[in-house]
Amino acid sequence: MIMKKVLNGLRSFYQLGLKQHGLALAICTGIGVTCLGSTTVEAATRNINPPALKAGAPNVYIVKKGDTLWDISGKFLKKPWRWPEIWASNKHVKNPHWIYPGDRLLLCTLDGRPLVGRDQGDGCEGIIRRYTGRTTLQPQVRIEQLNNIIPVIPLDHIQQWLERATIVSAENIKAAPYILGTTDQRVLAAKGQQVYVRGQGLQNAQRYAVYREGEPYTTLDEHGKKRIIGIELLQVASGIATQSENDITTMELTQSFNSEVRRGDLVLPEEQAMLPTLFYPTEAHQVMEGGKIIRVMGSISTAGKHSVVTLNRGTTQGTQVGQVFDIYQQGEVVKDPKTQENIKLPNQNIGSLMIFKTFDELSYAYILESSLPVKVGAEIKPPREED
Known part of the structure; x- marks a missing residue:
């Protein structure tokens, strides 16, 4: 007992979940609903403006072994977390959301919005036709090893x-x-x-x-x-x-x-942990305000890109696996040279992180990007809508 x-x-x-060494990208639709394992969550639909493409975004990209979904997203978008909005999920193919090394991705346009899909030999026309359902193609089966699936982030990290x-x-x-x-x-x-x-x-x-x-x-x-x-x-x-x-x-x-x-x-x-399958932006109302980084795993106080940190927000406060947050470093307190007052400078957006494991009042997160060293006490906030 x-x-x-x-x-x-x-x-x-x-x-x-299954403890496998490949993290599958699970996108059920390009913009509507996404799946995390057996859990259904709402995807990013708050943005009215199309995601802004990154300068020099490729029209064609060949997926390579060692790529991650975040890296691929960053090649196309200024805000990689908006990837689910532009991915052309092909409902006519088994496991249409999975991406493998060797896949040829095309950057297309649909009603003025960017759309990225896997080329099946018929270019953007075919990608758009399958994405919009204007096709009579029969379901296809693709045989691949699960450990070849492009991961969301590097598992070894x-x-x-x-x-x-x-x-x-x-x-x-x-x-x-x-x-x-x-x-x-x-x-x-x-x-x-x-x-x-x-x-x-x-x-x-x-x-x-x-x-x-x-x-x-x-x-x-x-x-x-x-x-x-x-x-x-x-x-x-x-x-x-x-x-x-x-x-x-x-x-x-x-x-x-x-x-x-x-x-x-x-x-x-002995339990088996579920690997994160998707990243997506966090709505402001989803998670209680006041989230902070309270511990840097494997370090005393400073983290950087690829580091693992603990947040003081868990499922009780609304966190879910896959949520992406912006990181804000606390602004310094400086003395005004004229009035001699102590003035706190604004907090600075220095990067982003993704939650990959949640508990009741705490979560583990992975730092995706960081322009400066991340210190204990840094705040986390939902990503800004502006590109």
Whole structure:
């Protein structure tokens, strides 16, 4: 019962899905509705003006291995997050939203708006005809390996935090099973060794993850007192339960991740994280104001392009996987040379980020662009509509 309670408590922090090494672009329509896994969300339809093309946008682009959807979008648009508005999804082809290396993308125009689609040998005329439904072509099947799909962002940049990190409430791990010791009486253990786990609910032949507690995330409540809003857990190993006696379970470690297992480490059900499948702009009303970067993962205080950061906004405040935000650095306080007053300069837009994993009150995000070093305390806001 205790293990079931822990698992139920964790489900709100995970999004289940296939752990594959390709991130599929899932666009159900060019402008209308988009899909994130099994979740349906509204796409960016707020913009009346067509997305502005980037200077020197190519009329033809051949997709290469190593490309990402964000990079491809940036070749065509000043605002890459508006990509869903210009992608010509072909409803007559199975998985029309997927892009692969070798695909020939054409920049076309439909009713004065830019439109990008995959060339099937009939140029822009064919792309527009299929996009608008003015075709009688039969459905086609394209056979490709899933790991060839062009990713939204590079998986290796976020894999550690996507697959081997989570944030839970202190309440949810109070009764979690923990490492009691090793079978050979060593203090540390790694892949290939056996450990003893104390706690209820573990089942033989089931896989479990071993987590180490990190620095808790805190905030101040209405009375000015510090409140823990989440505890970060980093996976250090995984293993299989082999036998149980009373509340002691023997577990064989099958994998280690950059650290050895210690006494006191937590043992929880191994979950599979859902990879982000699409980026899209955030409406101002969707997420509660006041969002900030509160931690830079793997660094003390400064982040840059390709860094992973933690935001003080989670599903409770309206965040969703795939949302894109602008980053605003806090303006400096300078002394007016004439009045000698201390004046705070305006906050500066220095980049953008995308949320790739959400929890109750916190989220992990990936910095897509940054013109200056990003510091803890930087604000996040919905992208500006102006191009």
